[in-house]
Structure formats: C-alpha cells, structure tokens
Amino acid sequence: MPSLRELRSRYAPVLLIDAASATIQSGSLGAEPGHDRWTSADAEAGVGVFAGLNRLGLSPDSFAAFVFCDGPGSILGIRTVAAALRAWLLIRPRPVFRYHSLALVARSLRQPSVQVIADARRGLWHRCTSSGPLERVTAAELGPELVMPAGFRHWAPLPATVAEVSYQLPALLAATEDEDLFTATSEPDAFLHEEPSYATWSPHVHRSP
Numbered sequence: 544m545p546s547l548r549e550l551r552s553r554y555a556p557v558l559l560i561d562a563a564s565a566t567i568q569s570g571s572l573g574a575e576p577g578h579d580r581w582t583s584a585d586a587e588a589g590v591g592v593f594a595g596l597n598r599l600g601l602s603p604d605s606f607a608a609f610v611f612c613d614g615p616g617s618i619l620g621i622r623t624v625a626a627a628l629r630a631w632l633l634i635r636p637r638p639v640f641r642y643h644s645l646a647l648v649a650r651s652l653r654q655p656s657v658q659v660i661a662d663a664r665r666g667l668w669h670r671c672t673s674s675g676p677l678e679r680v681t682a683a684e685l686g687p688e689l690v691m692p693a694g695f696r697h698w699a700p701l702p703a704t705v706a707e708v709s710y711q712l713p714a715l716l717a718a719t720e721d722e723d724l725f726t727a728t729s730e731p732d733a734f735l736h737e738e739p740s741y742a743t744w745s746p747h748v749h750r751s752p
Contacts, residue, residue: 544723544724544725544726545640545723545725545727546719546720546721546722546723546724546725547572547716547719547720547721547722547724547725548720548721550572550608550610550640550725551572551573551574551575552574553608554607554608554638555572555573555574555578555607556571556572556573556605556606556607557571557572557606557607557608557609557610558570558571558572558596558601558603558605558606558608558609558610559572559609559610559611559712560592560595560609560610560611560612560624560627560628561611561612561624561644561712562588562591562592562612562616562617562620562621562623562624563612563614563615563616563617563620563621563644563692563695563710564616564617564620564644564692564693564694564695564710565585565617565694565695565696566583566584566585566694566710567583567584567585567586567588567591567592567594567595567620568581568582568583568595568711568712569581569582569583569584569592569595569596569598569599570582570712570713571599571601571605571606572610576716576717576720579713580599581712581713582595582598582599583595584598587619588617588619588620588623588624589623591620592620592623592624592627593627603627603631603634604631604634604635606637607637607638608637608638608639608640609628609631609637609638609639609640609731610639610640610641610642610725611624611625611628611639611640611641611642611731612624612641612642612643612644612647613625613641613642613643613728613731613732613733613734614643614644614733614734615643615644615645615661615663615669615677615695615734616644616661616695617695617696618733621733621734622732622733624731625731625732625733628731629730629731632731638727639727639728639729639731640725640726640727640728641725641726641728641731641734642724642725642726643671643677643724643734644661644692644695644710645659645660645661645669645670645671645677645692646671646677646724647715647716647719647724648671648690648692648708648710648715649671649672649673650673650718650719650722650724651714651715651718651719652673652690652708653673654673654688655672655673655674655675656672656686656688657672657673657688657689657690658670658671658672658685658686658688658689658690659671659672659689659690659691659692659708660685660689660690660691660702660705661691661692661695661697662695662696662697662698662699663679664698664699666681666682666699667679667680667681668680668681668682668685668699670684670685677734677736678736679736682699682702685702687704688704689702689704689705689706690705690706690707690708691705691706691707691708692707692708692709692710693707693708693709693710694710695710
C-alpha cells in the first residue's frame with residue numbers, strides 16, 4: 544500500500560475526489576504539496592463531482608492517476624465518483640487508488656484510544672482507530688472516546704460521547720503524507736465489508752387450486 548508521497552513521486556499530477564461527506568472535495572495533487580490545488584462543492588454528487596473539475600479548470604485527461612475515497616460515507620456520492628472514474632478509464636486507462644475516510648481521519652489523529660465512527664445503518668456503526676482495521680459494530684461495542692467527521696450523515700441517534708472533527712482533506716493529507724493508506728484498484732466502487740449475498744428461488748407456473 545503506497546503512501547501519498549509515493550503516489551506523488553510516481554504519478555503527479557494526480558486527481559483526488561472525495562464525495563464521502565456532504566461537501567465534495569476535489570484536488571489536483573502535484574509532485575510536492577505546495578503545488579496542490581483544491582476546490583469544494585456543497586452540491587448533490589452528480590453536479591458537485593464535475594463542478595470541482597470545472598473550478599480547477601482541468602479535464603480528466605490532464606491527470607496520470609486518480610485517487611478516490613471508497614467510503615464509508617455517502618454511498619450516492621461515492622458511487623457517482625466511481626462511475627465517473629470507470630468512464631474516464633475507458634477513454635484512457637490509468638492507475639486508480641482508493642482510501643477509507645475513517646482510516647484517514649484516525650491516522651491523522653494518532654490516538655489509538657479514539658474511535659472514528661460513521662453510521663452504517665440498521666443499528667450498526669463503521670469504526671476505525673489509528674492502529675486497527677475498519678470494522679462494522681453495534682452501538683454497544685463502541686468505546687467511550689468517539690469522533691465523527693464533519694458533514695457525514697447519520698440516521699441513528701449519535702452516541703452521547705461523540706465529538707465532531709474536521710474532514711478538510713488538505714489538512715488530513717498533510718498529516719498523513721507518509722502513511723500507507725492507499726490501495727490500487729482496477730474497478731472503482733464503494734467499499735463493502737463483505738460481498739452481498741442473494742437468495743435464490745425456483746420459478747414455477749402458478750396454478751389455481
């Protein structure tokens with residue numbers, strides 16, 4: 544798993560898009576952090592993803608590689624980004640790397656006792672720490688030191704001890720420049736804890752009694 548510094552040295556310029564939160568963030572990453580350009584859009588994903596590129600004044604063809612957040616977060620936003628990336632890869636194949644939103648925040652905090660969480664629906668929570676993997680757990684399994692990134696939607700009531708932390712990517716990436724947070728993928732898509740399973744059925748002709 545490469546770090547952001549390694550991705551810069553190999554592939555700059557790199558396009559990074561993160562639609563996990565209510566604010567869609569897009570960045571053109573250069574070989575050095577001082578060459579980065581960032582923009583954001585508080586819009587629905589189908590508009591915000593492309594508005595970011597327009598504000599940067601760049602086309603997808605300008606970049607040698609792509610980086611995106613595959614979750615947890617807004618499934619609609621993440622899948623919109625993934626669909627755009629798949630379309631751009633059909634035009635010209637390039638390396639694509641993914642990262643987890645909660646892992647990025649957890650590594651930036653560097654506090655193993657703090658659990659970074661996001662709503663996983665159906666009474667469950669995504670959870671990650673700076674020293675552990677991304678998990679899905681019940682509310683009863685959450686610890687006392689909890690934070691949630693700003694702009695992340697939730698449907699269940701928040702735990703009483705949770706605090707909000709920033710989800711501004713320039714600062715988070717600056718704090719994790721040498722962390723091995725990125726994974727190569729050939730098929731951009733939203734993160735799943737496990738592959739979905741489907742019930743099978745045998746069709747039959749309905750007959751009256």
